[in-house]
Structures are given as structure tokens and as C-alpha cells.
Amino acid sequence: MVDTATIRPDTRASASDVPPVPAVTPPPEAQPLSDFDLATRIANGVVLGLPPLLLCFGAWLTWRHQLHWSDVIVAVICYVPTGLGITVGYHRLLTHRSFRCGRWTRGILAALGSAAVEGPPVEWVANHRKHHAFSDQEGDPHSPHVGHGDGWRGAVEGLVHAHLGWLFHSEFANEERYASDLLADPVIRFVDRTFVLWVLVGLAVPFGLGLALTGRLSGGLTALLWGGAVRIMLLHHVTFAINSLCHFYGRRRFDTEDESRNLPWLAPLSLGEAWHNNHHAFPTSAAHGLRWWELDVSAMVIRAMAATGLATDVVHISRQRQAPKLARQ
Ligand SMILES: [Zn+2]
Numbered sequence: 001m002v003d004t005a006t007i008r009p010d011t012r013a014s015a016s017d018v019p020p021v022p023a024v025t026p027p028p029e030a031q032p033l034s035d036f037d038l039a040t041r042i043a044n045g046v047v048l049g050l051p052p053l054l055l056c057f058g059a060w061l062t063w064r065h066q067l068h069w070s071d072v073i074v075a076v077i078c079y080v081p082t083g084l085g086i087t088v089g090y091h092r093l094l095t096h097r098s099f100r101c102g103r104w105t106r107g108i109l110a111a112l113g114s115a116a117v118e119g120p121p122v123e124w125v126a127n128h129r130k131h132h133a134f135s136d137q138e139g140d141p142h143s144p145h146v147g148h149g150d151g152w153r154g155a156v157e158g159l160v161h162a163h164l165g166w167l168f169h170s171e172f173a174n175e176e177r178y179a180s181d182l183l184a185d186p187v188i189r190f191v192d193r194t195f196v197l198w199v200l201v202g203l204a205v206p207f208g209l210g211l212a213l214t215g216r217l218s219g220g221l222t223a224l225l226w227g228g229a230v231r232i233m234l235l236h237h238v239t240f241a242i243n244s245l246c247h248f249y250g251r252r253r254f255d256t257e258d259e260s261r262n263l264p265w266l267a268p269l270s271l272g273e274a275w276h277n278n279h280h281a282f283p284t285s286a287a288h289g290l291r292w293w294e295l296d297v298s299a300m301v302i303r304a305m306a307a308t309g310l311a312t313d314v315v316h317i318s319r320q321r322q323a324p325k326l327a328r329q
């Protein structure tokens with residue numbers, strides 16, 4: 001839990017010749033309201049609402065035999081790196097510091113995460129750190145278990161809120177309070193400021209790949225549809241499912257103080273993030289899959305980065321450290 005008490009200056013040296021020092025109050029929990037709030041909510045609506053409409057258009061094109069093999073290849077080529085930008089970059093590196101890397105690697109991972117269109121890195125990290133600080137209690141920005149009543153109706157309302165409703169209703173976590181380290185990092189501040197540029201690059205790449213693979217403008221446009229809109233939508237809902245389903249369904253290997261769960265069928269698409277009970281038990285662990293059979297592509301990438309010198313100080317949780325937290329069967 002985060003200490004919300006007011007921090008007062010040291011008063012031991014407060015003799016009459018020392019001018020009074022004002023009390024230092026930590027930044028509030030929620031991000032202060034700004035002129036951009038309404039614009040952000042509208043942008044959320046567009047980013048979440050437009051891709052499903054475009055998916056319908058894509059389905060219609062497929063029915064008319066307009067889906068090309070190149071579109072599928074481009075979608076996969078774009079899904080994996082932008083997904084890793086979220087899982088390896090935003091989550092395991094920037095939020096939890098489960099390994100260290102150089103400024104270029106850090107910047108590229110943050111730019112790839114930005115291209116996933118889940119918000120700029122500082123905002124994403126602040127909200128996620130607050131989720132861990134208040135997990136499934138009052139203050140958690142996206143718990144399916146807080147404030148939604150009992151019965152099936154409360155369960156459905158909670159799941160909808162945790163999945164995407166919170167993006168429209170919850171106050172966002174204060175960046176000064178939850179991500180001051182990132183605000184002090186010039187590389188991350190640069191990527192944060194230029195977020196829209198990386199979103200546009202993430203759309204230009206599939207268009208360019210489609211154009212190059214087919215040699216036709218229509219090939220570029222259908223690749224943009226599948227490698228852009230559909231890829232963004234799929235990755236959004238996989239990430240959202242970690243917040244909703246992985247706090248609701250699945251097994252709990254570890255006795256954590258929240259409702260986090262491991263959901264094996266979501267592990268491949270989420271690049272390893274669905275071992276969410278493991279993650280809540282050991283948030284700084286670079287690997288979320290803690291057994292050899294728990295597929296965790298992000299952990300494999302971090303291992304490869306460590307082997308090539310791109311990542312150092314990788315946090316590994318031994319079986320010995322895991323043992324005391326195992327749930328009693
Ligand atoms: Zn969680």
C-alpha cells in the first residue's frame with residue numbers, strides 16, 4: 001500500500017533563526033484534471049471504437065476474397081514487436097525494472113510500446129503501478145472486484161469496468177506520484193512527448209510492407225487494415241483481458257493478497273503476460289512463466305537480450321524464493 005501520510009520536514013533544527021519550511025505534501029493519487037482530459041477520453045473512444053468497425057470491413061473484404069497472404073504476414077510482423085514493446089518495454093522494464101538496458105534499447109522498446117496505441121509510456125506505467133499498489137482494493141484503477149455489487153450482474157459490470165470501462169470512468173494515476181523516475185528520464189520523456197509520431201510510424205510500416213510485398217496500392221491499404229487497425233484492436237483486447245479475465249478466471253499457484261490468476265490459453269497471444277498470478281506474487285521477476293512449460297515469449301526475448309549483452313541485471317526468482325508463497329492445495 002502506498003503511504004498517503006503527509007511528509008513533514010525535519011524540525012530538529014528549527015531554531016528561531018531558521019525561516020519556517022512549508023510542509024511537503026506528496027502529489028495526489030489522481031492525475032490533476034487538464035484541458036486534455038476530454039480530448040483523451042474522446043481519443044480513447046475513437047481508438048477503441050474504430051478498429052472493430054474496420055474489422056467488419058475487413059471481414060467483408062475477406063468474404064469477397066480480398067484477404068491476401070501478405071496481409072496475414074504483415075499483421076503478425078506488426079503484432080509481435082509492438083506487443084513486446086508493451087510486455088518487455090512498458091511492463092517488465094519501465095514499470096517493474098526487472099532488467100536494465102542502455103538508453104537506445106530503452107527508447108526503442110518505449111517507441112514500440114507507443115505504436116501499440118495503449119497510451120504514452122508514463123501514463124501507462126503510472127496506472128499500472130497504482131494497480132499493483134492497490135490490487136483489487138479501493139484505489140485500483142481497474143479491478144473487476146471493487147464497487148460492482150454481488151451476483152452475476154456485479155460480476156459482468158466488474159469485468160466490463162476492468163476490461164475497458166475504467167478508461168472512461170476512473171481517474172488516471174498521478175504521474176508525479178507513480179512515475180517520477182520516468183519523468184526524470186530524458187529518453188522516456190522524449191518518447192512520451194512524441195507518442196503520436198510512433199503511433200503513425202506503427203501505421204506507416206504495415207502500409208509500406210503491404211505496398212512492397214504486393215506492388216499495389218490496394219495491397220498497402222489492406223495491409224494497413226490488418227497490420228494496423230486489426231492488429232491494434234487484437235493487442236488492446238489481449239492487454240485488457242489481463243486486467244479483467246486474469247483477475248477473475250484461472251488458477252492461483254501463489255497466495256497473493258489479490259484475485260490475480262494464471263490463464264494458460266491466453267499466454268501465447270499475450271506473449272507470456274497471462275501468468276498473472278505468478279506476476280503479482282513476484283512483480284519484479286523478468287519471467288512471468290515460472291515453470292518450463294509456461295510459455296512466456298517475453299521472458300525468452302529478455303533472455304536473448306541478456307545473452308547478447310542488451311539486457312543486464314535480469315531479475316530471476318529461484319524456486320527457493322517461490323516456495324513460501326505457494327498456495328496450500
Ligand atoms: Zn493485475
Ligand SMILES: [Zn+2]
Binds near residue numbers: 091095096128132279
Ligand atoms: Zn505488473
